[in-house]
Amino acid sequence: MGYLEKKGDHYRGVVYIGTHANGKPKRKTKTFKGVTSQRELKKLLAAFETEVLAGNYIDPSKMRFADFVEEWREKYAKEHLSPKTLETYSYPLKNFILPVFGHLRLDKIKTIHIVDYLNELKKDGVRKDGKPGGLSPSSLQYHHRILRDIFKRAVEWQLLKESPIITGTRPKVTQNKTDVYTKDEAAALFDLLQHEPLHWRLMITLAITTGLRRGELLALKWNEIDFDKGTLQVNHSLTYIQGEGLRLNVPKTKSSLRTVSIPSYVLEEMKRYKVIKNKERMQAGELWEDGEHFFLFSTWNGKPYYPAVPGKWWARFIKRTGFKYIRFHDLRHTAATLLINEGEHAKNISARLGHADINTTMNIYSHYLQEADERAADKLDALFSPLRKSDEKEA
Structure with a gap:
C-alpha cells in the first residue's frame, strides 16, 4: 500500500x-x-x-545508464523524435555508447568520461565496418548529440543536477566543400536524361530545380501540385523503418513544410507525366494500391518507391553513362549552389530548401557563398577600374 x-x-x-x-x-x-x-x-x-x-x-540513485536509456526511449524518444531519427540513433547506442557507459551509474558519468570516449572514437581500429582510421568528425558530433539529448532529459527529470555534456565537449567539424554539378554539367546531365524513362528524368530534374530531399520527392502527391500557380507543396517525407516498413511522416520542423515554385518547362513535363500516371492507374484497376494517396513517383500499381530505389537507379545511370558521380543527395546541394552562383539571396535559398534557419544555409554553403562574394568583388573592380585610371590620368 x-x-x-x-x-x-x-x-x-x-x-x-x-x-x-x-x-x-x-x-x-x-x-x-x-x-x-x-x-x-x-x-x-x-x-x-x-x-x-x-x-x-529503479531507484534513481542506483540507476545505470543502460536503464535510463530505456526510460528515455520509452518516455521521450518515441514521442518526440521521428521514427527515422530514432532508428539512426539505435546503431551508435547499441554498438558504441552502451558498451562503454551502459554498466555505469548515471550519476557517476562525468565530463572527463565523455571527453575520453570521444577521443577514443578518433583512434584507428574503432570502426565496426573494418575500414582503417577512426570515426569521422561528423560521426563524432552525432555521438555527442545523442549523449547530450539523453543527459538533458536526465537533468529535466531531476535525476541529475547537471549534465556532463558541457560547452567545449562538442567535436569540431570543418565543413568540406560539397561536391556538386556546375551550370554546364547540369545542362549536360539534362541532355543525357532525355534518353531515360520519364519518371526518372522528372525525379532528377525536380531534385535539381527544387532542391527537395529524397524523402520529400517520394512523398509528393498529385493533389500537392498546383498547375495554375506553378507550385508544389511539401507536406510529408517518406521513410523506411526496419520492422515497420514505409512511413509517411509530417516533418518535425515548420520550415520543412513549404511551397516551392516549379520552373515552367518542368511543369510542362509534369503535365505529360500525369497523363501517363492516370493511364497506369486506370489499367491497374483493382490492383492499384495507393490507398488514399496518388503519388507522383510509384510502381506500376501505385505503391511508392522505397527510399533506397532512387539512389540505386542513380548509381546504375552514372555507371552506364560515365557521367561525373555525385551522391543523389548532392543534387539538392546542386540546386542551392546554382542559385548562389546566380546571385540569389541566402534567405530565399534557405526557405526553398526548408532549412530551419538561414544559419544552416550559411554553414553548409559557406565555401560557395564566399566564392560568389569574391566574384562580386571582381565585378566591382572591373566596373570601377576604368574610372580610377581616368582619375589618375587627370591628376
Whole structure:
C-alpha cells in the first residue's frame, strides 16, 4: 500500500514492499517536486505504486545508464523524435555508447568520461565496418548529440543536477566543400536524361530545380501540385523503418513544410507525366494500391518507391553513362549552389530548401557563398577600374 508524506515544500510517495530480516519495514520512496495538487499527487503515487509492485521501479540513485536509456526511449524518444531519427540513433547506442557507459551509474558519468570516449572514437581500429582510421568528425558530433539529448532529459527529470555534456565537449567539424554539378554539367546531365524513362528524368530534374530531399520527392502527391500557380507543396517525407516498413511522416520542423515554385518547362513535363500516371492507374484497376494517396513517383500499381530505389537507379545511370558521380543527395546541394552562383539571396535559398534557419544555409554553403562574394568583388573592380585610371590620368 502506498501513501504520501510532506517533506518541506514537496511531497514524497512511499510504498511498503515487505519487511527486512530484522522486522523493520522495507519501503520504496519517490519525491514529487513542484506538484501540489492532491489529485495529481494521487495519480503520481498510483503510477509509482504500480511500477514498484510490478518490479519495474529503479531507484534513481542506483540507476545505470543502460536503464535510463530505456526510460528515455520509452518516455521521450518515441514521442518526440521521428521514427527515422530514432532508428539512426539505435546503431551508435547499441554498438558504441552502451558498451562503454551502459554498466555505469548515471550519476557517476562525468565530463572527463565523455571527453575520453570521444577521443577514443578518433583512434584507428574503432570502426565496426573494418575500414582503417577512426570515426569521422561528423560521426563524432552525432555521438555527442545523442549523449547530450539523453543527459538533458536526465537533468529535466531531476535525476541529475547537471549534465556532463558541457560547452567545449562538442567535436569540431570543418565543413568540406560539397561536391556538386556546375551550370554546364547540369545542362549536360539534362541532355543525357532525355534518353531515360520519364519518371526518372522528372525525379532528377525536380531534385535539381527544387532542391527537395529524397524523402520529400517520394512523398509528393498529385493533389500537392498546383498547375495554375506553378507550385508544389511539401507536406510529408517518406521513410523506411526496419520492422515497420514505409512511413509517411509530417516533418518535425515548420520550415520543412513549404511551397516551392516549379520552373515552367518542368511543369510542362509534369503535365505529360500525369497523363501517363492516370493511364497506369486506370489499367491497374483493382490492383492499384495507393490507398488514399496518388503519388507522383510509384510502381506500376501505385505503391511508392522505397527510399533506397532512387539512389540505386542513380548509381546504375552514372555507371552506364560515365557521367561525373555525385551522391543523389548532392543534387539538392546542386540546386542551392546554382542559385548562389546566380546571385540569389541566402534567405530565399534557405526557405526553398526548408532549412530551419538561414544559419544552416550559411554553414553548409559557406565555401560557395564566399566564392560568389569574391566574384562580386571582381565585378566591382572591373566596373570601377576604368574610372580610377581616368582619375589618375587627370591628376
